[in-house]
Amino acid sequence: MAILYAVVARGTIVLAEFSAVTGNTGAVARRILEKLPSEADSRVCFSQDRYIFHILKSDGLTFLCMANDTFGRRIPFSYLEDIHMRFMKNYGRVAPYAPAYAMNDEFSRVLHQQMEFFSSNPSADTLNRVRGEVGEIRTIMVDNIEKILERGDRIELLVDKTATMQDSAFHFKKQSKRLRRALWMKNAKLLRHATFLQILTPSLLVIVSTAVINLHKSSVVFSRNVEEASRKEFTDLFGVECVAVHDKYLGLPIFVGSSKKLIFGSSKEKLWKKLASLGSNPSYCRSSIFKARTVFEHGSRWQLGNGASISVWRDRWIPRPKTFSVFTPPPHDSFEDLRVNDLMDSPVRIQTVI
Known part of the structure; x- marks a missing residue:
């Protein structure tokens, strides 16, 4: 070792x-x-x-x-x-x-x-390993040349084949350039047709669905791969604005953060504008509510409980259609404040006088 x-x-x-x-x-x-x-x-x-x-x-x-x-x-x-x-x-x-x-x-x-x-191990020495590989390559080259000479092949034939291969390579390079240009033009045409279809699709959707898009309030965002000419063609066709990013949708911000004022500020402002258009006189709302009072009173009647708050002569408490009240007037002024519970026996609530 x-x-x-x-x-x-x-x-x-x-x-x-x-x-x-x-x-x-x-x-x-x-x-x-x-x-x-x-x-x-x-x-x-x-x-x-x-x-x-x-x-x-x-x-x-x-x-x-x-x-x-x-x-x-x-x-x-x-x-x-x-x-x-x-x-x-x-x-x-x-x-x-x-x-x-x-x-x-x-x-x-x-x-x-x-x-x-x-x-x-001889392969551990990098220099010796490289020298051995070079020597092996030289041996292979000598063997190949000797085999060619043994078969009787002429060196001129190899030169002719080399020239033929060079001409074929030049012809192939020329044809490949033509093919590449043709494929590039075809790809450009397909890309243009695809862009036109993308531009035409929203219009077709509007026609088919009979929906109406408010283009004045609409905006469009393009990716970085869309060329400037295609962007201008789309915005000019539909008359929409091109923005970097959509910040709102249906009046609300798209990106929700921790600030409530930023999120609901615009909605609150619109609500106050709607309320301000109703006017500052509160009688407008109150009169609208009291408008239905007569209709309510016309169809209402008392439901008997203990009868302490129901007037016999003035309130509607008798289960008789339409009037629901007593026909006869009070026989005496002392009966003017008579209550329904005065007509009942307290323990069993039995009506005694009608």
Whole structure:
């Protein structure tokens, strides 16, 4: 294994580490952490015997690994960048105040797995991987050329086919432009017809429903997609006003807030105007009510209770159609104030004199 040791620390506080060898590697790494300069982001290397310590400082953390001196510097730093990305993704929020070895149980396994991957897998080295892919492409190109030569195809034939394809591409581009213009014109015509139908629909609704729209009190709101020419054509056709937003419907505000005065102010003002048109003389209303008094009195009669408030001679209390009153006059002046209860026996309310 080329990479033998890795540690993640905040200053001198170790958060996670893994070692594939025994010895004083951890002590040497801690001594290096103590002597590191306090720069924000940096990359440095320290040599120790046959090993090199590669250090990456980023986001207030230090990522350190030890590798053989024959392994180079590109792959160890690629390993540190991968560890940095994984650590910040999982512990980026808690890393600034986490205690020592807080992530060691979980992240030491990640250090070990990535250590094995970057030490043994050739695809871990991005530059070598790109070089391998370029070499593979070259091999494929050589194979294709050799196959063409083996079949006896002439290079001139390939050139002719290339020229033919170029002419076909130019012709296709020209035809596609014509088709695009034709489709655009067709779409514009359809859009114009649709706009005309939208303008004509309200008129048809009025004719069919025999309803009448007061255009002087009407307003219209358009969306931002409607062109200015279409807006003017619609407003000129119907003679309505174009507004940004409808603020009232049937005299009431559309948007209801917390202000009662704003909501009902207009309705209250209209009501007071109607009442003011009736005049300031209250006898107008009173005379209208008293107009029906004669009709009410003509058909009314008393319903007997205890009879204490019903006059025998003056009130209508006898169940006789039309008159409901006594025909004969009082025999004496002393009977003038006679009440119906005077004609009854109090305990059982039996009428005794008529």
